[in-house]
Amino acid sequence: MEIKYCWRCKMEVPMLNKEEFAVAYKLYGKGFKNLKKDRQERFKELLEYYNNLTGFGETEPNSIMHHSLEQIGPDCEKCGKPYRTPKAKLCVACGNKRRRIG
Ligand SMILES: [Zn+2]
Ligand SMILES: [Zn+2]
Structure with a gap:
């Protein structure tokens, strides 16, 4: 948890x-x-x-x-909120582009 x-x-x-x-x-x-x-x-x-x-x-x-x-995805490198899905390419909270997937 x-x-x-x-x-x-x-x-x-x-x-x-x-x-x-x-x-x-x-x-x-x-x-x-x-x-x-x-x-x-x-x-x-x-x-x-x-x-x-x-x-x-x-x-x-x-x-x-x-x-x-x-x-859900891992935490965003920029704002710390999790990506909305495991495959999301963009953080909805701050607009950060995810560097790599997986
Ligand atoms: Zn909920
Ligand atoms: Zn973010």
Whole structure:
């Protein structure tokens, strides 16, 4: 887990690494099979996992599904915000052109 700026949430959030995200993803799938009507109840396991891991206090299961370090790029050399995608060539925050990819 690492704290990174999220372009969708427009704030810094805890992003999960590959292993952590794999667990979260499984729990998310489990939530869909849960027949309880209350959304928070259905995704309780996922929210608990994420919040125990991060100490954050997330209430929206869908947000967790894009808080994955694998879905964003590395930090921009200029401004320090992450590139929006792993393959982005341009930093949306400061316009910096990425030197090389990978
Ligand atoms: Zn987000
Ligand atoms: Zn930048």
